[in-house]
Amino acid sequence: MALRSMDELRQQAQGAQSLNIAFIGVVNGLFSALHQLQQADTHRLAEQAGMDEGYVRRWCDAAYAFGWLELNAQDRWQLSEDGDSMRPEVPGSRMATAMGSVLSAHMAERAAGLMRTGERPGEQVLAERETILPWFGLMLENNFRKTFEEKICPAVPIFAEVDARGGLAVDLGCGNGWYLRALAARCGHLHGLGLDGFAENIRQATEKAQSEGVADRLHFNEGDIHQFSLPGPADLIAMNRALHHVWEDRGEIFQRLHASLKPEGAIVIWEPAWPDDHRVLREPPLRGMAFQNLTEHVQGNHFLHPEEIAAALSEAGLKPEIFPFGSDVVVVGRA
Numbered sequence: 001m002a003l004r005s006m007d008e009l010r011q012q013a014q015g016a017q018s019l020n021i022a023f024i025g026v027v028n029g030l031f032s033a034l035h036q037l038q039q040a041d042t043h044r045l046a047e048q049a050g051m052d053e054g055y056v057r058r059w060c061d062a063a064y065a066f067g068w069l070e071l072n073a074q075d076r077w078q079l080s081e082d083g084d085s086m087r088p089e090v091p092g093s094r095m096a097t098a099m100g101s102v103l104s105a106h107m108a109e110r111a112a113g114l115m116r117t118g119e120r121p122g123e124q125v126l127a128e129r130e131t132i133l134p135w136f137g138l139m140l141e142n143n144f145r146k147t148f149e150e151k152i153c154p155a156v157p158i159f160a161e162v163d164a165r166g167g168l169a170v171d172l173g174c175g176n177g178w179y180l181r182a183l184a185a186r187c188g189h190l191h192g193l194g195l196d197g198f199a200e201n202i203r204q205a206t207e208k209a210q211s212e213g214v215a216d217r218l219h220f221n222e223g224d225i226h227q228f229s230l231p232g233p234a235d236l237i238a239m240n241r242a243l244h245h246v247w248e249d250r251g252e253i254f255q256r257l258h259a260s261l262k263p264e265g266a267i268v269i270w271e272p273a274w275p276d277d278h279r280v281l282r283e284p285p286l287r288g289m290a291f292q293n294l295t296e297h298v299q300g301n302h303f304l305h306p307e308e309i310a311a312a313l314s315e316a317g318l319k320p321e322i323f324p325f326g327s328d329v330v331v332v333g334r335a
């Protein structure tokens with residue numbers, strides 16, 4: 001790889017700064033408040049968002065500098081098209097890129113310090129930033145729901161089977177419940193049970209199921225993947241980006257999942273696919289995965305090779321099938 005020019009390095013630094021400014025606007029409701037007002041001076045925007053005017057003044061200058069805001073002929077702030085796309089409530093919102101940028105900076109700083117001792121404090125490191133934590137579920141929904149609906153569902157046969165027969169779908173480590181909400185929207189006969197260890201995720205999942213009109217068929221409970229119990233045998237048990245969190249206990253967990261399935265049911269694992277060859281980590285879609293695997297190390301985890309996941313399902317008596325999706329993989333284990 002050729003030496004990067006200083007211009008290129010500065011451009012990269014500005015890219016991070018730009019997303020960091022957008023992050024502040026997302027988590028403090030500034031983009032949404034300005035959308036409601038259409039146009040506003042700093043005082044009015046601060047009032048609408050319930051934020052300190054001095055900070056909002058400096059934020060507006062920086063958000064204008066990076067193109068998130070425009071100044072109109074009356075010298076009032078308006079959202080640019082980019083700024084509008086950051087509003088968390090719009091379908092297809094691009095807020096996840098801003099969240100990801102600040103989360104990455106936080107995790108990088110923690111990894112830098114922890115590397116000195118080798119300490120791996122666990123998932124609590126993700127929860128250290130009060131401005132990031134409540135947005136985690138929505139960030140993942142924005143990153144992955146579209147891929148699930150448009151690419152994974154049509155290509156992996158178990159989803160059409162479950163659509164046809166309904167039944168019970170379970171999501172272990174469900175985050176804000178987007179996966180079950182997406183499945184319930186496709187299939188009117190499907191009931192769902194989501195479990196997550198983080199109470200705020202369960203609160204958001206329940207609230208969003210209500211607002212999306214699927215709350216009568218979906219239930220979300222706080223709990224531990226190691227100790228879940230189901231109301232009856234399941235047609236589909238999913239773990240999306242959750243298996244690597246409990247990989248050490250995969251043998252016992254997969255045995256229990258197998259015993260919880262209907263004979264025609266399946267376990268569906270979706271994970272980043274850690275490659276065998278380090279050289280492919282240079283490819284742009286895999287760079288983020290390489291960065292995240294360092295932050296997973298902080299949490300006591302690591303990403304998995306698809307073949308390892310398939311082998312663990314086989315060991316639990318399930319028949320695995322691997323479906324690659326770019327830098328991700330879906331592995332289905334049939335009873």
Ligand SMILES: C[S@@+](CC[C@H](N)C(=O)[O-])C[C@H]1O[C@@H](n2cnc3c(N)ncnc32)[C@H](O)[C@@H]1O
Nearest residue numbers: 140173174175196197198224225240241242245
């Ligand atoms: C990377 S997130 C993925 C969330 C969600 N499946 C998604 O795709 O958006 C991993 C999730 O697993 C949950 N989790 C990790 N270990 C868990 C455990 N032992 N019991 C319950 N939930 C757990 C975390 O709280 C987190 O929401």
